[in-house]
Amino acid sequence: METKRHQQKIEEYITNSEQETFLLAKKLAEDFKGNEVVLLKGALGSGKTVFAKGIASGLGVKDIHHVCSPSYTLINVYQARFPLFHIDLYRLEKSSEISDIGWEDYLGEGVIIVEWAEKIKFNLDAIHVTIEMNDKNQRTIRISNSV
């Protein structure tokens, strides 16, 4: 894994396998205080759910196999060091529908992961994670803080 630092405090990582993506997310989550919001962006198949699994693992979720895509159920809740709210906006179109699912109720109650976060604009402090697919296994992952 290589790391580059940009002026905007964007950390850039190259991962070469699903496992590396998972471990990067796990390491990130190990320092979490319990109220972080992680906004995950990236195309279909880029590895957002893998990243979410890594965060779950870093927070102490034991059976990470059961951390699945919430595309249908919208919100999956897991118990770890803190509650983990795993949200997926894949099926939503308008920002009004997104506020209707009531995700704001979870703010401050635990760690929140939002997949397909590019669907709406979030006006809050968050960790932005963008996953880009370079080839079959390689991903460029950019992680930045704040809005």
Next chain:
Amino acid sequence: MYILGIETSCDETSASVMTDEFEILSNVVLSQDEIHAPYGGVVPELASRQHITSIGYVVDESLRRAQLKLGEIDVYAVTQGPGLIGSLLVGLSFAKGLAYCFEKPLIPVDHLEAHVQSAFLENRSISFPALALLVSGGHTCIFLLKERLNFQLIGRTRDDAAGEALDKIAKFLDLGYPGGPIIDKLSKEGNPKKYAFALPHMTDKSLDFSFSGLKTAALRKIKENKITKNHADFLDFLASFEKAVIRALISNMDQAVKKFEPKSLILCGGVAKNKKLRKDFGQFSKKLLLSSFMPSPEFCTDNAAMVAALAVEKLKSGEKPFLSLDLNAYPRFTLS
């Protein structure tokens, strides 16, 4: 005795009246496919709003077809979960209201167990132990049934559900919604051997599924071969991808059969409508000399007849119905 079942866990609003002898007097299903089609998937808030609009009509219609009045219903049954929380709450609250008003018991049922029970609607003679493969947009699981109500989860997806993978690829290719049935229809003209997909491989001998790898492999092939609706191999690609999903499903069932040595096999859930899956599942069972049971397509997708049937079975097994207004919907698995 008459039972009224209500199902609203996803985008189908359904009500069914059944006798305690499992005779289906009515099974009304209002699908929201047309409402969700422009979005390429179920929109939860739209879904729950639509349930609110439709539930009164659907329940009314189920009673009219059964030639009964609300006061003549003896027991209410309703899906408690898993599903979209807003949608579940519409059915659950409606059923609670009826049970409270008419002072009748209310039986909550699990949506996945109800799907498995749909196989018994048309076949009362399934022998146990049985293995059930449940495939839908939201779920992909294998259950072991030692008896009719002894229901144990032995494998499930670790990422996407099979139907979700089909829907997502269909949406990516701009085929419309629901994607699974569209692929099923188009792929029959295609050559399933044209594109090779590797089977998902579990390193820990688990019976769990993984469809995210197949989905990613499909996206890669779409990009590499520039596949669009106008591509010469378009139908071949769809047929090959669909075949890969089916092979992954059957391969896990094969392992499960070796481990649990069942007497019969069940295929259920919305994706169980898929013609090629039904055919391959039938052939697979035949090869193993096992009887296979697949509900008719109308009972594969979400419906309230399966909810009522499970409630009747629970009553028959001696489970005491209760008038409880404390029931809560649950969005995810509670089965261990």
